[in-house]
Amino acid sequence: MNWNHRLALLVLCLLWAGIASAADRITSTTRPTVELTLEPAHEILKTDEARTLYLKVGLKGHGATDKKRAPVNVALVLDRSGSMQGEKIRHAKEAAIMFIDRLADEDIVSVVTYDSTVHVLVPATRCTDKEYLRQLIGGIEAGGNTALYGGVAKGAAEIRKFHSKESANRIILLSDGLANVGPSSSEELATLGVSLAKEGISISTIGLGLDYNEDLMNKLAMAGDGNPAFAEKPSDLANFFDRELRSVTEIVATDLAIKLRVADGIRPVRVLGDRGDVHGQTVTFRLNQVYHDWENYFIVELDVPATHEARKEIVHGTAQYHDLIGRREAQTEARAVVRTSASVEEVEKSRNDRVVAAAILLVAAERTVEAVKLRDEGNIEQARQVLVKNADWVATNAAQLPAEFQIQLQSVGERSAVDAQNLDAENYQRQRKVMQTESQGSLWNVKQ
Amino acid sequence: MNRRLPVILMLLVLVPVVGLGWLGLRLQSAEQRVVERRLRESLDDRLALQRLVLQRHLIDVERDLARQFADADQWSPEQHDALRRTHPLVVETFVLSPGAELLHPRLSETLSSRERDLVRQLNAFLRANPMLFVRAADEADASDRPATQGWSVRYDGSGLAIFFWRRTLTGAIAGIEVARSRLMADLVALLPDTPTSGDAEAGSFRLVDENGAVIYQWGRHEPESARLPDGQMTLDPPFAAWRFEYFLPADYFAAPSGGRLAFWAALAAGGVLILALAFALLREHSREMREAAQRVHFVNQVSHELKTPLTNIRLHAELLDESTDDSDPEARRRLDIIVAESQRLSRLIDNVLTFGREGRGMLTLQVRTVCLDDLVREIVERFRPVLRSSGIEIETALDAPQPVPCDPDAVGQILGNLIANVEKYAADGRHLAITTTQAKDCIVVQVADRGPGVPGHARERIFEPFCRLDDGLTARAAGTGIGLTIARKLAHLHGGSLELVQWQNGCTFELRLPIPDREAMRS
Numbered sequence: 001m002n003w004n005h006r007l008a009l010l011v012l013c014l015l016w017a018g019i020a021s022a023a024d025r026i027t028s029t030t031r032p033t034v035e036l037t038l039e040p041a042h043e044i045l046k047t048d049e050a051r052t053l054y055l056k057v058g059l060k061g062h063g064a065t066d067k068k069r070a071p072v073n074v075a076l077v078l079d080r081s082g083s084m085q086g087e088k089i090r091h092a093k094e095a096a097i098m099f100i101d102r103l104a105d106e107d108i109v110s111v112v113t114y115d116s117t118v119h120v121l122v123p124a125t126r127c128t129d130k131e132y133l134r135q136l137i138g139g140i141e142a143g144g145n146t147a148l149y150g151g152v153a154k155g156a157a158e159i160r161k162f163h164s165k166e167s168a169n170r171i172i173l174l175s176d177g178l179a180n181v182g183p184s185s186s187e188e189l190a191t192l193g194v195s196l197a198k199e200g201i202s203i204s205t206i207g208l209g210l211d212y213n214e215d216l217m218n219k220l221a222m223a224g225d226g227n228p229a230f231a232e233k234p235s236d237l238a239n240f241f242d243r244e245l246r247s248v249t250e251i252v253a254t255d256l257a258i259k260l261r262v263a264d265g266i267r268p269v270r271v272l273g274d275r276g277d278v279h280g281q282t283v284t285f286r287l288n289q290v291y292h293d294w295e296n297y298f299i300v301e302l303d304v305p306a307t308h309e310a311r312k313e314i315v316h317g318t319a320q321y322h323d324l325i326g327r328r329e330a331q332t333e334a335r336a337v338v339r340t341s342a343s344v345e346e347v348e349k350s351r352n353d354r355v356v357a358a359a360i361l362l363v364a365a366e367r368t369v370e371a372v373k374l375r376d377e378g379n380i381e382q383a384r385q386v387l388v389k390n391a392d393w394v395a396t397n398a399a400q401l402p403a404e405f406q407i408q409l410q411s412v413g414e415r416s417a418v419d420a421q422n423l424d425a426e427n428y429q430r431q432r433k434v435m436q437t438e439s440q441g442s443l444w445n446v447k448q
Numbered sequence: 449m450n451r452r453l454p455v456i457l458m459l460l461v462l463v464p465v466v467g468l469g470w471l472g473l474r475l476q477s478a479e480q481r482v483v484e485r486r487l488r489e490s491l492d493d494r495l496a497l498q499r500l501v502l503q504r505h506l507i508d509v510e511r512d513l514a515r516q517f518a519d520a521d522q523w524s525p526e527q528h529d530a531l532r533r534t535h536p537l538v539v540e541t542f543v544l545s546p547g548a549e550l551l552h553p554r555l556s557e558t559l560s561s562r563e564r565d566l567v568r569q570l571n572a573f574l575r576a577n578p579m580l581f582v583r584a585a586d587e588a589d590a591s592d593r594p595a596t597q598g599w600s601v602r603y604d605g606s607g608l609a610i611f612f613w614r615r616t617l618t619g620a621i622a623g624i625e626v627a628r629s630r631l632m633a634d635l636v637a638l639l640p641d642t643p644t645s646g647d648a649e650a651g652s653f654r655l656v657d658e659n660g661a662v663i664y665q666w667g668r669h670e671p672e673s674a675r676l677p678d679g680q681m682t683l684d685p686p687f688a689a690w691r692f693e694y695f696l697p698a699d700y701f702a703a704p705s706g707g708r709l710a711f712w713a714a715l716a717a718g719g720v721l722i723l724a725l726a727f728a729l730l731r732e733h734s735r736e737m738r739e740a741a742q743r744v745h746f747v748n749q750v751s752h753e754l755k756t757p758l759t760n761i762r763l764h765a766e767l768l769d770e771s772t773d774d775s776d777p778e779a780r781r782r783l784d785i786i787v788a789e790s791q792r793l794s795r796l797i798d799n800v801l802t803f804g805r806e807g808r809g810m811l812t813l814q815v816r817t818v819c820l821d822d823l824v825r826e827i828v829e830r831f832r833p834v835l836r837s838s839g840i841e842i843e844t845a846l847d848a849p850q851p852v853p854c855d856p857d858a859v860g861q862i863l864g865n866l867i868a869n870v871e872k873y874a875a876d877g878r879h880l881a882i883t884t885t886q887a888k889d890c891i892v893v894q895v896a897d898r899g900p901g902v903p904g905h906a907r908e909r910i911f912e913p914f915c916r917l918d919d920g921l922t923a924r925a926a927g928t929g930i931g932l933t934i935a936r937k938l939a940h941l942h943g944g945s946l947e948l949v950q951w952q953n954g955c956t957f958e959l960r961l962p963i964p965d966r967e968a969m970r971s
Contacts, residue, residue, distance in 0.1 A: 117642035157637030195630035
């Protein structure tokens with residue numbers, strides 16, 4: 001073989017390598033970590049008829065397996081005030097130990113306990129010496145006031161020590177009472193939550209018993225898309241910590257920015273639950289994280305004018321996010337398309353039951369929040385009426401849906417009816433926690 | 449005398465103990481004050497360090513924000529949005545033109561509640577910082593421009609509204625409304641935590657906001673709710689509305705109780721020791737006193753025992769003396785000696801007994817009305833043989849015939865002692881003169897000799913008990929040294945006196961016995 005031949009062979013080899021790797025790269029991106037879906041409630045609209053159309057914007061995560069998941073950076077912030085003495089602190093310690101036991105070596109954990117003062121029991125550290133961590137947690141004793149703000153501030157400081165874009169950063173806050181040392185209003189805590197969320201630190205809250213401030217805890221959680229939880233009995237704590245563990249270890253993407261460009265002529269009215277911003281033809285949302293195999297969604301209300309276009313793209317959506325599995329910035333997009341038809345049956349058949357069910361759920365949740373506001377102002381009768389009407393409305397609208405959705409929505413309607421019956425002074429303290437946590441959980445798609 | 453000693457001893461015990469105790473307490477409290485001062489200084493130092501840490505953080509934040517906002521007036525709304533979404537401290541961004549028009553955010557037709565809040569805050573900001581904005585006409589004067597960046601901290605009725613602003617290159621003011629609770633949380637993150645084990649801070653420290661409410665606290669101590677802080681330290685401006693406060697538990701400055709206990713124990717031990725010594729001294733003293741008393745008692749007993757046989761001897765000697773004539777001069781002489789010696793012995797015993805009685809306070813006079821001249825004559829007669837054998841010439845001049853009240857035995861003892869002294873010490877003068885005179889209110893008896901006299905410095909000493917002036921060369925007779933003591937005491941008992949009026953070239957003793965009023969005598 002002369003030199004020309006060798007050169008040709010070399011070039012061919014390089015070319016093959018290039019094609020192969022390109023092919024490899026193409027085939028390896030089988031599925032994006034985050035899947036964006038845009039689903040209108042009706043895919044077919046009646047010709048020349050204006051209507052309100054709900055659009056579901058869904059984000060679902062993929063890619064986490066038992067062997068491959070993003071490392072977590074968790075701060076457990078535990079209340080050890082006097083009211084936690086006895087069963088409560090015992091169960092809390094057990095739940096915390098169980099939580100840590102199931103973390104991996106690369107995960108980073110810190111434990112902060114607080115009563116009138118704050119103690120960084122375990123400064124941020126890798127989970128390698130679990131026995132030592134168990135001992136430290138076992139030694140927690142309760143007694144004193146509730147410096148919740150200080151606890152969260154110190155917990156956030158611990159997270160920041162190993163703060164990384166490549167890990168899921170979360171504070172898990174447990175409290176059974178009212179914050180009374182340090183800033184204690186829900187606005188101040190919510191501001192702190194929002195500010196931490198900007199750094200990708202989310203807060204999940206677990207309120208234990210009937211004496212904690214659910215507005216404060218829920219707002220704190222929702223500011224960063226964390227999970228607010230209401231644990232009525234100390235023995236429930238283990239379940240909630242378990243849920244948190246699953247939640248935080250199944251985060252596949254963080255820092256999501258979703259933008260919808262709505263076609264001219266169509267007016268975006270609002271985002272249900274007030275979870276997004278409408279600026280002219282653009283709707284923007286932010287989401288702190290998406291979980292593996294769990295869909296987080298928003299519902300946008302659109303005003304669609306009468307049209308006779310056979311096919312129309314109504315919305316073009318893009319989602320930018322940080323992929324924790326692939327460890328890179330990524331982007332995905334989707335489009336929503338509707339068709340028109342003169343046939344009413346076709347319009348009916350094109351109904352997307354899932355979207356309708358989701359819309360009903362969110363509207364019911366909005367109404368529950370409104371009822372709570374009325375009841376807080378003292379308008380018990382008005383609040384009751386809102387809830388009763390809500391129960392009826394849910395029942396009526398669920399009736400047109402297939403059985404599987406009816407079952408889910410049935411419990412929503414029943415809950416509303418139960419809420420209506422428990423607005424009296426004796427029951428409201430507990431019921432309010434149930435109503436707020438569940439409605440806000442629905443609106444913010446808290447992972448179950 | 450027995451009273452004084454316990455008093456002295458008690459003082460001896462109390463004074464050092466009390467003195468030491470007082471000194472010790474003074475020292476302790478002085479030490480305490482020093483310790484307190486040092487602890488306070490150390491506390492203040494530590495707080496100052498914390499404050500420095502917080503100040504440095506605030507400076508870092510300021511620098512970061514200033515850098516970000518250098519060209520903020522050129523930003524698009526999306527860039528503002530991006531900063532608002534990503535910067536943890538930013539609640540809202542704003543840009544004001546040099547003429548105080550709001551360039552960003554562009555407000556919608558109907559203000560949302562958030563926008564209304566912002567407008568309100570910005571109005572307040574403008575009112576608080578008028579010097580930042582100049583009218584269009586004055587823009588040209590660049591040298592007059594005030595500071596280029598800073599914080600604006602204002603009390604908003606419910607809390608602090610915190611703004612950061614920066615003047616851009618074009619003169620616009622760009623800034624942010626700061627998330628107060630996030631800024632506070634970042635400060636809290638820098639402050640110490642409180643371990644539950646022993647090495648936590650013993651006091652209670654807190655960072656307190658503009659309303660006096662606690663932002664964060666650390667330290668083991670839990671002060672009562674109404675208590676005022678033991679000290680405080682504000683942050684530097686513009687955050688001087690926030691301050692540190694500290695509370696110290698009551699025993700923060702206390703010396704370890706062991707030290708105090710040791711001090712009191714040592715003092716008590718010392719006191720007990722001194723008390724023991726005092727008691728030992730007292731016991732020793734009373735033992736000695738008892739022994740002395742025993743000795744005195746013994747002597748008195750002996751004297752009493754001696755008196756009875758002596759009285760017998762004298763009685764029989766004197767009887768024999770009366771019944772013996774001068775036919776046997778040798779016998780006479782021997783009898784004279786027996787009488788004289790037994791009289792002397794008698795005197796000695798009387799002196800001792802009198803002295804003993806005087807010491808026990810039991811000396812009394814048996815007063816009778818007596819003619820003193822007769823008494824003197826009698827005594828002189830008694831001493832005549834002895835004096836004659838010593839070669840002493842006797843001269844008397846008696847002029848006190850009036851009977852006066854006195855104790856004749858006592859006066860006899862006085863005169864007897866005086867004459868005996870002359871015989872013992874002034875025999876060389878070979879002369880004894882006794883004169884009696886009677887003045888209006890007293891009788892004066894003088895006993896004079898021509899012996900060696902008495903040195904001037906010893907004039908009073910000779911009256912003290914047990915004192916004998918011993919001129920070694922001429923020391924002759926044995927003496928007890930109590931003769932003059934007794935004599936003076938007996939004179940004083942009469943209300944009179946015994947003085948040495950002439951002491952050179954011979955002694956003259958003068959005895960004065962007062963004569964009471966005739967009226968009193970009669971009654």
